[in-house]
Amino acid sequence: MTLADGCERPISYLRVSVTDRCNLRCLYCLPPEGVPLRSHDEILRYEEIDRVVRAAAGLGISKVRLTGGEPLARAGIANLVSMLARIPGVDDLSMTTNGTLLARYARALRAAGLKRVNVSLDTLREERFARITRGGKLADALEGIEAAREAGLAPIKVNSVILRGLNEDEIVDLAGLTVTHDWHVRFIELMPLNHVALGPEQAHVPNEEVRQTIVSSLGDLLPAQPIHGSGPAAYYRLAGARGTIGFISPVSEHFCGHCNRLRLTADGRLRPCLLADSELDVRSALRSGASIDEIQALLRQAILAKPTQHHLGEHILPRGRVMSQIGG
Numbered sequence: 001m002t003l004a005d006g007c008e009r010p011i012s013y014l015r016v017s018v019t020d021r022c023n024l025r026c027l028y029c030l031p032p033e034g035v036p037l038r039s040h041d042e043i044l045r046y047e048e049i050d051r052v053v054r055a056a057a058g059l060g061i062s063k064v065r066l067t068g069g070e071p072l073a074r075a076g077i078a079n080l081v082s083m084l085a086r087i088p089g090v091d092d093l094s095m096t097t098n099g100t101l102l103a104r105y106a107r108a109l110r111a112a113g114l115k116r117v118n119v120s121l122d123t124l125r126e127e128r129f130a131r132i133t134r135g136g137k138l139a140d141a142l143e144g145i146e147a148a149r150e151a152g153l154a155p156i157k158v159n160s161v162i163l164r165g166l167n168e169d170e171i172v173d174l175a176g177l178t179v180t181h182d183w184h185v186r187f188i189e190l191m192p193l194n195h196v197a198l199g200p201e202q203a204h205v206p207n208e209e210v211r212q213t214i215v216s217s218l219g220d221l222l223p224a225q226p227i228h229g230s231g232p233a234a235y236y237r238l239a240g241a242r243g244t245i246g247f248i249s250p251v252s253e254h255f256c257g258h259c260n261r262l263r264l265t266a267d268g269r270l271r272p273c274l275l276a277d278s279e280l281d282v283r284s285a286l287r288s289g290a291s292i293d294e295i296q297a298l299l300r301q302a303i304l305a306k307p308t309q310h311h312l313g314e315h316i317l318p319r320g321r322v323m324s325q326i327g328g
Helices: 046-058 077-086 101-114 126-133 138-151 166-182 209-219 285-286 292-304
Strands: 013-017 063-067 092-097 116-120 157-161 184-188 221-223 235-237 244-248 260-264 269-271
Touching: 013 157, 013 166, 046 221, 063 077, 063 260, 063 292, 077 092, 077 101, 077 209, 101 116, 101 138, 101 157, 116 138, 126 138, 157 166, 157 209, 166 235, 166 244, 209 244, 260 292, 269 292, 285 292
Parallel strands: 013 063, 013 260, 063 092, 092 116, 116 157, 157 184, 184 244
Antiparallel strands: 221 235, 235 244, 260 269
């Protein structure tokens, strides 16, 4: 039976960050110099991640997503996928990636038991991609998406963050990908989580504005069935399109009342809410020989600590970590 938190929200989804390292330095995620990295000893070993996920599955958590940093930057990631795919009760194992290393690993990940991927893609212009990611290559990301499709990691979901003054002129181009590809493009509002690298001109763009831009150029958006997964996106489809357009609006239309997730950071902290600094140490328990029952007690404690909602509207922002240290 799935556990519920103090607000009676069923918690069925665990996001697992496997590393705080990334091969890119995206503007809205990291400062140009990066952030201090945890030592290897501070990062959970694969066997420890497996143990936490087994405990979570025993409590009814059935959906697991691997994140980072960049999860493909950690050596042997397909081995972890294989371990987690064998856990009874885990019926949806997925990954969020920037895609630039995906061509190298897509087939091995699929063979290990990964079901699907979400790929971050904020622009279709080479120079702008290099600017946003501070040196990444657009061709690598597009090659990764194609490799995922060929490997059967489907459906392909593309995550796009729109920043005013940076890529808002590509909203229509990104949405238009759903006409010619069977991709599911989701527009995700910028979350104010230690965005120290952004200038004042690169501001949050509400998804309602994104929606109106799409409609005015491409036509009406027709409601679509939710795409496989457990996310908060509201999905629509352009007439005759192969894919869908999704909107994830944590700032302008927060979905806290339906939040079904818990997060495990790469250094072994259970985080009840992405946008609050509260965390619970599970690494110490793991390394002290905690039983599955004891780990489940910590999971229950973290679930019950989930706040009713975030407080971005009151300008109360999390300060403890940048996004790459949490896992999104």
